[in-house]
Amino acid sequence: MGSPLGPFLASVIMGKIEETTLKDTINDLKFYGGYVDEIFCLTNKTADIDGLVQTFNTAHTALTFTVETEANEELAFLDVLVHRQPDGSIQRRLFRKKT
Structure with missing residues (x-):
């Protein structure tokens, strides 16, 4: 069992990454939102989804994003x-x- 601070710290760290490294990428999306370890975003039909996931995956070495x-x-x-x-x-x- 992990520390009760784990989810809070993860949220703070992810918030910082979103505000810095991923800021421009997130601003280009039609919608971006999340809850705990799930992210939901909307983009246009012509978006390069593989490139978007790669951008998120290179934001921090400890993070791995997948797409549905x-x-x-x-x-x-x-x-x-x-x-x-x-x-x-x-x-x-x-x-x-x-x-």
């Missing part, structure tokens, strides 16, 4: 299923993993 892309205009994030509508708007609903 939408399938059928849907993507689960935490307990929310995000669905992209044909008009570009976003619909959200509760998501539960199948057990």
